Amino acid sequence: MNIPSEIGSHTKLAEHAYRIRRYALQMGEVQGQGYVGQALGYADVLAVAYCHAMSYKPSDPEWEGRDRFLLSHGHYAIAFYAALLEAGVIPEDELETYGSDDSRLPMSGMATYTPGMEMSGGSLGQGLPIAVGIALGLRLKGNPAFVYNSMSDGELDEGSTWEAAMGAAHHGLSNLICLVDINNQQADGPSTKVMGFEPLADKWAAFGWHVQRVNGNDLPAVIAAFDTARNLQEARPRVILFDTLMGKGVPFLEAREKNHFIRVDPHEWQQAIEILDQARGAV
Amino acid sequence: MSTTAKKPRLTTSAMIASIASEGQRVKAAPFGKALVELAQQRADIVGLTADLAKYTDLHLFAQAYPERFFQMGMAEQLLMASAGGMAKEGFIPFATTYAVFGTRRAFDFVHQVIAEENLNVKMCCALPGLTTGYGPSHQATEDIALMRGIPGMTIIDPCDALDTEQAVPQIAAHAGPVYMRLLRGNVPLVLDEYDYTFELGKAKMLRDGKDVLVISSGILTMRALEVAKALESDSVDVGVLHVPTIKPLDTATILAEASRSGRLVVVAENHTAVGGLGEAVATALLTAGVTPPFYQIALPDAFLDAGALPTLHDRYGISTEAMVTAIKGWLG
Numbered sequence: 021m022n023i024p025s026e027i028g029s030h031t032k033l034a035e036h037a038y039r040i041r042r043y044a045l046q047m048g049e050v051q052g053q054g055y056v057g058q059a060l061g062y063a064d065v066l067a068v069a070y071c072h073a074m075s076y077k078p079s080d081p082e083w084e085g086r087d088r089f090l091l092s093h094g095h096y097a098i099a100f101y102a103a104l105l106e107a108g109v110i111p112e113d114e115l116e117t118y119g120s121d122d123s124r125l126p127m128s129g130m131a132t133y134t135p136g137m138e139m140s141g142g143s144l145g146q147g148l149p150i151a152v153g154i155a156l157g158l159r160l161k162g163n164p165a166f167v168y169n170s171m172s173d174g175e176l177d178e179g180s181t182w183e184a185a186m187g188a189a190h191h192g193l194s195n196l197i198c199l200v201d202i203n204n205q206q207a208d209g210p211s212t213k214v215m216g217f218e219p220l221a222d223k224w225a226a227f228g229w230h231v232q233r234v235n236g237n238d239l240p241a242v243i244a245a246f247d248t249a250r251n252l253q254e255a256r257p258r259v260i261l262f263d264t265l266m267g268k269g270v271p272f273l274e275a276r277e278k279n280h281f282i283r284v285d286p287h288e289w290q291q292a293i294e295i296l297d298q299a300r301g302a303v
Numbered sequence: 304m305s306t307t308a309k310k311p312r313l314t315t316s317a318m319i320a321s322i323a324s325e326g327q328r329v330k331a332a333p334f335g336k337a338l339v340e341l342a343q344q345r346a347d348i349v350g351l352t353a354d355l356a357k358y359t360d361l362h363l364f365a366q367a368y369p370e371r372f373f374q375m376g377m378a379e380q381l382l383m384a385s386a387g388g389m390a391k392e393g394f395i396p397f398a399t400t401y402a403v404f405g406t407r408r409a410f411d412f413v414h415q416v417i418a419e420e421n422l423n424v425k426m427c428c429a430l431p432g433l434t435t436g437y438g439p440s441h442q443a444t445e446d447i448a449l450m451r452g453i454p455g456m457t458i459i460d461p462c463d464a465l466d467t468e469q470a471v472p473q474i475a476a477h478a479g480p481v482y483m484r485l486l487r488g489n490v491p492l493v494l495d496e497y498d499y500t501f502e503l504g505k506a507k508m509l510r511d512g513k514d515v516l517v518i519s520s521g522i523l524t525m526r527a528l529e530v531a532k533a534l535e536s537d538s539v540d541v542g543v544l545h546v547p548t549i550k551p552l553d554t555a556t557i558l559a560e561a562s563r564s565g566r567l568v569v570v571a572e573n574h575t576a577v578g579g580l581g582e583a584v585a586t587a588l589l590t591a592g593v594t595p596p597f598y599q600i601a602l603p604d605a606f607l608d609a610g611a612l613p614t615l616h617d618r619y620g621i622s623t624e625a626m627v628t629a630i631k632g633w634l635g
């Protein structure tokens with residue numbers, strides 16, 4: 021079981037986040053594609069979730085006492101597998117099967133394939149309503165575990181998200197924590213242009229949620245937000261809105277024209293990994 | 304699912320998948336280009352999408368007619384219902400998304416808002432059947448079954464770029480809701496070799512054959528034509544009847560062809576065996592008392608695997624090779 025570590029552990033978490041980024045790039049290289057821009061942007065949040073906040077047993081992904089983590093944005097699977105590798109749920113040598121035929125690591129996340137994957141994503145906007153049911157079920161069983169729903173900003177467009185937001189508040193689900201990756205990117209362009217959702221914090225608050233909005237690439241801020249969400253003594257659901265930078269940690273990808281699929285040329289995978297490695301040495 | 308198998312790596316085709324095989328003749332964005340052309344003549348055409356303009360070739364329309372293009376965000380229920388609303392105001396909305404989301408996610412809105420009032424909405428939905436390796440979330444294996452269940456729905460399953468571009472003005476001219484399976488990106492060009500034109504509601508013989516009659520739609524017509532060529536060397540004569548309009552079904556042509564004696568009838572579709580062209584043809588034949596030896600090439604009634612498309616097409620029997628093997632087996 022993972023024991024939450026003390027505050028001030030962000031150098032340790034930076035190391036975890038570095039490895040999550042590295043794993044994601046390695047998997048991207050295997051397939052020559054993948055949502056690595058998203059993975060790099062979201063790595064800090066996943067590091068804090070899996071290496072600081074959550075309770076689970078790597079060897080027993082179905083342990084009844086575990087905190088549930090729903091990857092609603094199934095296309096972030098590459099990021100999530102990287103976190104599962106770092107958490108020890110998936111063995112490292114499986115990384116190179118990513119996206120290959122008959123792998124346990126398909127390109128879009130599915131519960132039926134991967135240990136530690138709690139839902140089959142891909143059809144966006146389904147995680148939060150599932151989380152409502154899990155939270156109700158946990159509460160009914162007297163199980164003190166949390167359910168985390170991790171979602172993308174594109175999923176804010178779906179009506180199902182707001183149906184669930186209303187339902188979670190109505191039922192006072194204090195065991196539900198929603199994590200939103202605001203990378204300002206969707207399939208057709210910047211989220212702000214595809215479907216404006218601001219003022220976002222106000223919307224969640226109006227729906228009855230405890231709201232925090234932080235820079236998702238600022239580790240101490242991410243840690244503090246998770247701690248606040250978990251320790252809050254209020255009978256309402258909590259949401260953390262993370263503003264993130266796609267490609268974070270690899271400057272040439274951070275600077276590249278933003279796209280749902282960030283372009284990575286074949287020779288650039290190794291280059292990106294080297295840049296990560298150097299930056300880590302410099303810390 | 305084994306974790307140890309080491310095979311040559313085939314990449315999973317993602318959202319950007321193309322169904323064209325290597326070296327095949329293709330045409331880029333036939334739907335998008337045809338719609339732009341049509342919109343020059345018809346001011347009542349509008350385009351709507353649910354965060355998938357780029358992935359349904361509707362971005363071409365958006366660039367050409369920004370004031371007639373409406374981005375609905377990733378909200379498929381809003382997409383279909385608002386398209387219905389625009390149709391009520393006299394416009395002809397072309398609404399695009401992926402086939403899974405246009406059918407499964409928005410189904411009640413399609414049924415109640417659009418179909419029940421016979422509104423003039425043209426739903427053009429990409430990644431039909433098994434055309435992505437992303438797993439069940441993206442594989443629209445039962446879209447036709449769902450849409451066939453709706454009264455008054457016209458359903459089009461084009462084979463290639465030519466079918467697609469010719470269908471666009473005709474579905475716009477048709478009064479009432481249409482569901483068209485959309486092929487996007489670099490789309491194979493096949494039917495120009497067959498003295499063929501798309502006519503809404505019509506099935507067409509592409510080649511005659513005395514041993515086997517393949518009745519097919521969509522990309523499986525392309526495969527059926529390849530099968531027919533491959534079986535020539537075995538002296539098996541295969542006819543291909545292309546049925547791009549699944550509903551209403553061209554029963555007259557199907558019955559006329561299927562009642563010619565001495566031919567095995569094989570229905571081939573990129574769709575589950577449940578509720579698609581195969582069952583539609585079987586019903587038509589039995590009802591008319593026409594009972595040739597009958598076989599179905601279709602996807603199994605199962606949640607399909609994730610993986611590379613060529614692997615999956617082989618696994619589920621819709622690759623050219625798998626179809627050749629199946630037909631040879633049935634011929635005995």
Ligand SMILES: Cc1ncc(C[n+]2csc(CCOP(=O)(O)OP(=O)(O)O)c2C)c(N)n1
Nearest residue numbers: 142143144172173174205206207280354377
């Ligand atoms: C219900 C649903 N509609 C459409 C899609 C197609 N799709 C896949 S990713 C995506 C973009 C959604 O925005 P977001 O997840 O924020 O994109 P990203 O940040 O990864 O670029 C879309 C429209 C989908 N997977 N599910």
Ligand SMILES: [Mg+2]
Nearest residue numbers: 172173174205
């Ligand atoms: Mg996004």
